[in-house]
Amino acid sequence: MSIKSVISHSFRIAWKDLIELFRNRMGLVMLVLMPLFMMSMVGFIYPSDTSVSKVSVALVNEDEGYSSAMLITALETMNNNTGMMTITNASGLDEVRDMIQRGEVDGGIIIANNFTSSLITGKQGTITIVTDQSNPQMSALLQTALKEVFEQMGTWLAQQKVQELNSTVNESNSLAIVKPYSVHTEGAIPGHFSYFDFIAPGLMAMTVMMSVMTGLPAAISHEREIGTLDGMMVAPINRLAIILGKTLAQTARGILQGILILTLAVALFGVTIHGNILLIFALLLLGVFSFVGLGVVITSFAKDQETAMMVMMTLMFPMMFLSGVFFPIQQMPWYMQSISKVLPLTYAATALRKVMVLGAEVPMITTELAVLIGLGLVMTTIAVPVFKRAMTR
Amino acid sequence: MIEVRNLTKNFNGFRAVDNISFDVKKGEVFGLLGPNGAGKTTTIRMLATLTRPTGGTATIGDYDVVKDDNEVRKLIGLVSEKMIMYDRLTAKENLWFFGRLYGIPKEALNERIDELLRLVQLSNWKNSQVGTFSTGMRQRMNVIRALLNMPEVLLLDEPTLGLDPQSSVEVREFVRKINREKKTTIIITTHMMVEADMLCDRIGIMDNGKIAALDTSTNLKKLVSGADTAILELEIANLTPNMIASIQSLKCVNSVSQDNTTRIKVHANGDGAFDTIIDAIRTEKGKINSVKNLEPTLEDVFLNITGHEVRDKADKKIPMGRHRHFMPRPRVR
Numbered sequence: 001m002s003i004k005s006v007i008s009h010s011f012r013i014a015w016k017d018l019i020e021l022f023r024n025r026m027g028l029v030m031l032v033l034m035p036l037f038m039m040s041m042v043g044f045i046y047p048s049d050t051s052v053s054k055v056s057v058a059l060v061n062e063d064e065g066y067s068s069a070m071l072i073t074a075l076e077t078m079n080n081n082t083g084m085m086t087i088t089n090a091s092g093l094d095e096v097r098d099m100i101q102r103g104e105v106d107g108g109i110i111i112a113n114n115f116t117s118s119l120i121t122g123k124q125g126t127i128t129i130v131t132d133q134s135n136p137q138m139s140a141l142l143q144t145a146l147k148e149v150f151e152q153m154g155t156w157l158a159q160q161k162v163q164e165l166n167s168t169v170n171e172s173n174s175l176a177i178v179k180p181y182s183v184h185t186e187g188a189i190p191g192h193f194s195y196f197d198f199i200a201p202g203l204m205a206m207t208v209m210m211s212v213m214t215g216l217p218a219a220i221s222h223e224r225e226i227g228t229l230d231g232m233m234v235a236p237i238n239r240l241a242i243i244l245g246k247t248l249a250q251t252a253r254g255i256l257q258g259i260l261i262l263t264l265a266v267a268l269f270g271v272t273i274h275g276n277i278l279l280i281f282a283l284l285l286l287g288v289f290s291f292v293g294l295g296v297v298i299t300s301f302a303k304d305q306e307t308a309m310m311v312m313m314t315l316m317f318p319m320m321f322l323s324g325v326f327f328p329i330q331q332m333p334w335y336m337q338s339i340s341k342v343l344p345l346t347y348a349a350t351a352l353r354k355v356m357v358l359g360a361e362v363p364m365i366t367t368e369l370a371v372l373i374g375l376g377l378v379m380t381t382i383a384v385p386v387f388k389r390a391m392t393r
Numbered sequence: 394m395i396e397v398r399n400l401t402k403n404f405n406g407f408r409a410v411d412n413i414s415f416d417v418k419k420g421e422v423f424g425l426l427g428p429n430g431a432g433k434t435t436t437i438r439m440l441a442t443l444t445r446p447t448g449g450t451a452t453i454g455d456y457d458v459v460k461d462d463n464e465v466r467k468l469i470g471l472v473s474e475k476m477i478m479y480d481r482l483t484a485k486e487n488l489w490f491f492g493r494l495y496g497i498p499k500e501a502l503n504e505r506i507d508e509l510l511r512l513v514q515l516s517n518w519k520n521s522q523v524g525t526f527s528t529g530m531r532q533r534m535n536v537i538r539a540l541l542n543m544p545e546v547l548l549l550d551e552p553t554l555g556l557d558p559q560s561s562v563e564v565r566e567f568v569r570k571i572n573r574e575k576k577t578t579i580i581i582t583t584h585m586m587v588e589a590d591m592l593c594d595r596i597g598i599m600d601n602g603k604i605a606a607l608d609t610s611t612n613l614k615k616l617v618s619g620a621d622t623a624i625l626e627l628e629i630a631n632l633t634p635n636m637i638a639s640i641q642s643l644k645c646v647n648s649v650s651q652d653n654t655t656r657i658k659v660h661a662n663g664d665g666a667f668d669t670i671i672d673a674i675r676t677e678k679g680k681i682n683s684v685k686n687l688e689p690t691l692e693d694v695f696l697n698i699t700g701h702e703v704r705d706k707a708d709k710k711i712p713m714g715r716h717r718h719f720m721p722r723p724r725v726r
Binding site: 005009012016019020023024226227228230231232233234235236237 | 442466473522
């Protein structure tokens with residue numbers, strides 16, 4: 001059995017599978033809709049940057065002095081520019097709590113009643129931010145935003161004080177006295193980046209690999225159930241050609257979805273690709289290679305399509321969340337991190353991110369490449385004999 | 394051509410095929426007859442290299458089905474119980490796909506596809522998707538698919554299952570034609586006595602994974618109908634339960650079964666059984682409309698050999714037709 005005939009047989013099987021796929025209208029629609037849903041869900045649900053807008057906030061001013069009035073005016077001026085909050089007035093802490101419980105506001109600001117007098121007597125004025133613990137993400141955002149606002153106002157106030165104390169100090173000097181450091185952030189690559197730039201490469205890797213992972217066991221066990229697999233099995237062809245052909249067809253399907261995601265990401269979500277497109281597809285193929293063995297092993301053990309799908313789903317979910325596609329791996333506790341280190345998807349997603357976002361070349365992703373190739377080789381070596389045995393039970 | 398020696402297959406402790414041996418000569422039509430679950434399909438699948446035997450050997454044209462599986466595959470064509478056809482591919486695309494897997498050159502394959510489609514009168518549907526075909530058309534496709542590589546041995550697993558009588562006849566005639574014209578050796582499994590009787594040169598009766606009897610149809614029947622055995626079908630206009638009971642009580646009668654309100658079937662043996670039965674009916678004042686002396690069918694053979702009727706064991710793949718009862722106790726309405 002020459003390699004040439006194995007390849008030509010597998011191409012024939014792949015071609016047959018693709019004809020079947022393209023004549024299945026419903027399947028085609030799903031093929032397009034799946035990445036579309038994925039993209040829009042992830043793209044719109046996750047905010048593109050960390051700024052919030054139109055958060056309703058209750059404002060309580062227990063102080064009657066001019067300092068608090070000035071603070072509120074400044075807050076309102078700033079808010080008119082950014083549109084960050086919609087401010088409602090409230091009478092006290094109890095009412096703010098009430099409003100949060102009723103879901104009318106997302107948080108509250110309370111200016112203590114001795115605010116002005118404290119400032120005059122040279123003490124710190126107190127501002128309390130009330131948060132809604134049932135929505136930790138929102139309260140964190142609100143907290144950060146408000147703290148920054150009050151910080152800035154405080155700085156401005158301090159500057160005034162310094163100038164009052166020493167008239168020889170001008171405005172920029174006073175800032176240097178109050179805030180001796182200024183911190184700037186700069187990305188490795190110039191340009192504006194959103195959460196989407198982070199997620200698009202991972203999402204692509206995931207879709208392509210998942211598509212092969214679920215498609216392969218489904219396709220083979222489906223053919224086994226309807227009996228057509230026997231037709232291929234009684235033909236004098238290498239069993240390898242059957243898996244290879246099926247894998248080719250599923251890979252083509254997966255890559256098609258990958259292209260769709262890439263197009264959508266660029267067209268709808270303004271993702272810019274900094275790396276080499278060919279390298280991106282090479283990485284996707286490598287990702288498939290590293291995965292396919294697992295799919296074949298599952299196919300060999302699962303008796304019918306239903307079982308195969310269930311096993312796949314069970315494996316897919318942890319993989320989705322542990323491979324750093326949606327959340328950075330560094331956020332996870334150490335034991336989760338160690339699981340994610342053995343998942344091929346982690347490496348595919350990381351490598352793809354480096355290439356797409358940072359414009360990395362092959363030398364910069366050698367570790368990822370080595371791991372993917374290694375995993376693929378190990379998986380395939382296990383999978384091929386297992387499949388051959390399973391096929392002639 | 395085919396040699397099977399002590400072939401055995403266990404599925405998780407269940408013995409599906411139990412130590413069977415038989416030979417099939419070149420150009421012969423060999424039938425495996427038995428109820429569902431008897432082990433026929435497993436036997437065929439082992440011969441087709443699709444299932445690995447637990448024990449024993451089988452060779453096709455001197456090639457071992459396990460060691461030289463690819464050589465065996467070149468020699469055989471398989472008509473499986475399930476259709477080996479892709480619904481979304483056209484008739485031609487299906488045949489082309491499988492033909493190319495056998496490495497048939499394009500020119501030759503094109504001609505063969507046309508020839509085979511013509512043979513089963515499907516030329517007009519060459520470019521239609523198989524999913525739109527009727528069951529009969531699909532089964533004809535299923536059969537010619539197995540003939541693409543011009544196999545020396547054709548394995549047919551219940552080829553008429555679920556077909557209407559007319560399509561069944563067509564398939565049977567086609568199988569016989571292939572055997573006659575191409576000298577193809579054929580192994581066919583069936584649970585239908587009529588089919589085995591019509592098609593097969595020799596029949597192996599399978600039950601519980603074993604071959605219970607193996608001979609030509611005629612010889613098998615002789616096992617049942619010795620010179621002194623008769624099966625009579627009687628039409629009696631005024632049939633009564635008493636009449637049946639009195640026939641039943643006769644010494645020479647083995648069993649009586651009632652087909653409908655006027656017809657009974659009597660298994661009898663011994664000299665003069667015919668006269669004794671007629672006399673008994675006359676005594677009960679029965680009006681005999683007709684008497685037929687029936688040839689024993691393979692159903693009778695099966696009953697005689699296995700001690701029970703052809704009936705489903707493991708699963709119910711198809712509803713059985715009319716059940717005839719050959720029990721010694723009469724069924725009377």
